[in-house]
Amino acid sequence: MANAKGRTKKVPRNNDLNVTSMMDMFTIILVFLLKSFSSEGSLLTNADNLVLPNSVSKKKPQEVNLQLAVTNEMVLVDNQPVIPTEDVRKIPADDPDPSPPKLIEKLKACYAMEEEMVRLGAINQVQGKIVIQVDKNIDFDVLFKIMNTCGKVGYNNMNFAVMERDQG
Amino acid sequence: MRNRKKMTVSQDMDLKPFMNLMVTLIPMLLISAEFAKVAIIDIKLPEQRGSQTKTAVTQQPQEDKSEKLLLTAIVTDSVVTLGAKGGFMPSLFYSEYHHYIANDDNHDFTVAYEPGKPVKHPNTGRDMTIYERYDIYLYTVDGETRQMIKTLYTSFGEMLTNANSEPVQQANVGDTLYALSNPRRVIIVKNPAEFELKPMSAYDELKNRLMKVKERYRDAEDGNDVIIAAENQVIYDKIVQIMDKAREAEFPNISIAKLRG
Numbered sequence: 001m002a003n004a005k006g007r008t009k010k011v012p013r014n015n016d017l018n019v020t021s022m023m024d025m026f027t028i029i030l031v032f033l034l035k036s037f038s039s040e041g042s043l044l045t046n047a048d049n050l051v052l053p054n055s056v057s058k059k060k061p062q063e064v065n066l067q068l069a070v071t072n073e074m075v076l077v078d079n080q081p082v083i084p085t086e087d088v089r090k091i092p093a094d095d096p097d098p099s100p101p102k103l104i105e106k107l108k109a110c111y112a113m114e115e116e117m118v119r120l121g122a123i124n125q126v127q128g129k130i131v132i133q134v135d136k137n138i139d140f141d142v143l144f145k146i147m148n149t150c151g152k153v154g155y156n157n158m159n160f161a162v163m164e165r166d167q168g
Numbered sequence: 169m170r171n172r173k174k175m176t177v178s179q180d181m182d183l184k185p186f187m188n189l190m191v192t193l194i195p196m197l198l199i200s201a202e203f204a205k206v207a208i209i210d211i212k213l214p215e216q217r218g219s220q221t222k223t224a225v226t227q228q229p230q231e232d233k234s235e236k237l238l239l240t241a242i243v244t245d246s247v248v249t250l251g252a253k254g255g256f257m258p259s260l261f262y263s264e265y266h267h268y269i270a271n272d273d274n275h276d277f278t279v280a281y282e283p284g285k286p287v288k289h290p291n292t293g294r295d296m297t298i299y300e301r302y303d304i305y306l307y308t309v310d311g312e313t314r315q316m317i318k319t320l321y322t323s324f325g326e327m328l329t330n331a332n333s334e335p336v337q338q339a340n341v342g343d344t345l346y347a348l349s350n351p352r353r354v355i356i357v358k359n360p361a362e363f364e365l366k367p368m369s370a371y372d373e374l375k376n377r378l379m380k381v382k383e384r385y386r387d388a389e390d391g392n393d394v395i396i397a398a399e400n401q402v403i404y405d406k407i408v409q410i411m412d413k414a415r416e417a418e419f420p421n422i423s424i425a426k427l428r429g
Contacts, residue, residue: 019183026190033197051299053408056416057207072298093400094428131208134404137298141400143407144426147211162408164205 049073053136055162061131066110066155069133070146075103082106088142099149107153130155209411211422237388239381239419241374241410242427244399245283248306248370248410250377252385257377262306262370263314269302278305304405306370319368322347327372328355328363333380335373339363348376350416371413378417394419397427 050071069076075083083102091098114126130150134143150158242249248260264281270289277290281304287296308317319335320328326347330336339345339360346352357363378394385391394414398407411422 019187023183023186023190026187026194029194030190030197033194033201036201037197049299052206053405054303055207055209055408056412057209059208059210061206061208136403136405136408137301138404139400140398140402140404140407140426143404144398144400144424147424158211159208160211160408162207162209164207 050133050135051137052133052161052163054165056165057162058164061159061161065114065127066107066130067133068107068130068146068150070138070142071135072137075100075146077103077106077110085138085142088145091145093141098145099152100145103146103149104153107150107155111154126154127157128155129157129159131159131161133161209408209422210420211424236390237381237385237393238390238395239378239393240395240397240425241378241414242397243402243406243410244427245401248374250374250381252381259311260370260373260377261309261311261314263309263316265305265307266301267303267305268296268300270296271300304403304409306406307367308370308373317368318365320345320363321366322355322363326353327368327376329376333376335368335376337365348372348379350379350418352379371409374410375413375417378414378419382418390421392419393421393423395423395425397425399427 050069067076067078069079070085073085074081075085075088083100088100088103091100111126111128114123117123118126132146132150134146147158150156237252238254240251242251246261246263248262250257265278266281266287267276267278268287269276273291275289275291279287288294289296309315310317317335319337320339322328324347326349328336328339328345328347329352330343330345333346336345339357341357341360343357345355345357347355382391396407396410396414407424414422
């Protein structure tokens with residue numbers, strides 16, 4: 001309307017806010033957000049100080065029964081701290097049975113609960129499924145002992161949680 | 169505005185209800201959007217230790233073993249070795265480079281890793297924490313001289329190999345090269361300058377070798393299996409990267425074992 005100045009008759013000014021461009025923007029944002037929307041939400045909860053490694057794996061986490069998280073300080077089962085990671089590290093590497101007793105106890109309790117649920121008919125069978133979230137700076141020694149413990153209790157179906165890499 | 173004397177009837181669509189919808193929908197979707205996506209990796213139990221597989225392994229007759237591939241990747245703190253059919257390929261020696269991104273000023277730098285030596289911020293000199301370590305690069309080095317081996321990469325970051333799956337250091341016009349993707353992509357060199365001579369990543373060479381094994385023993389009974397045997401001090405991140413390479417080379421059944429001694 002800058003050229004309206006010189007004219008004698010004033011063009012009636014449209015006082016409405018021009019929302020068309022804003023609508024365009026909103027539509028694009030809406031499409032983008034709908035695309036990244038997942039109905040399940042986040043099935044895994046992140047513990048503090050836990051940096052998952054990046055991986056190209058595209059496999060989505062399924063229904064999760066039990067989560068085990070290993071940070072640099074603590075080993076957590078379902079977000080409850082069980083033992084310090086230092087205790088796991090202290091177990092000598094050549095120990096034929098390198099399982100921390102407290103962790104076994106906790107996992108056995110979880111396993112028993114799952115069995116109880118089968119008995120009550122809530123689930124069909126004990127899946128023995130566990131999702132292990134390990135900080136990417138943990139050494140293999142600790143990881144191995146943790147995996148050994150899970151396997152011993154009966155959690156044979158192990159999954160590692162990782163972060164999806166940005167680029168394909 | 170065709171006729172100024174008439175009452176101007178607004179031709180615009182009434183966008184207000186639509187706007188209301190947008191204003192409620194966008195915050196709702198923003199809250200539930202996941203920006204960092206979590207994925208999972210399937211893992212088989214370490215064979216020697218698993219409660220179920222233990223007996224199965226020990227009872228296996230010896231002659232049955234000869235038909236199996238038994239592909240194993242052995243990882244220690246300076247060497248990656250592939251073994252299959254009871255033999256071993258030449259070891260891949262590597263040196264570690266750590267890529268850090270500082271939390272405070274987002275400074276981005278890569279340093280050669282020296283065990284036990286704290287990493288300092290290049291500008292402020294403060295110690296970096298391991299949480300700021302973003303990636304670990306493994307560059308292949310010569311086993312004796314510890315000289316870094318360089319090889320050609322495409323602009324997409326794929327390693328180039330010749331027809332025998334060996335990494336190439338030099339490209340001439342008219343050469344046929346293969347880019348390391350799965351399946352390998354044929355490139356006929358037109359302009360050698362578009363390729364870049366970079367330090368060879370041990371992960372890429374490992375993928376190359378794994379693909380070579382896959383191409384040769386596609387029909388093996390356990391042609392989808394790979395065992396990753398790692399030493400105690402190997403960092404979990406490296407194991408995940410190696411698992412990625414194994415999956416890219418079509419070895420989806422990954423199990424983990426411990427390297428003794």
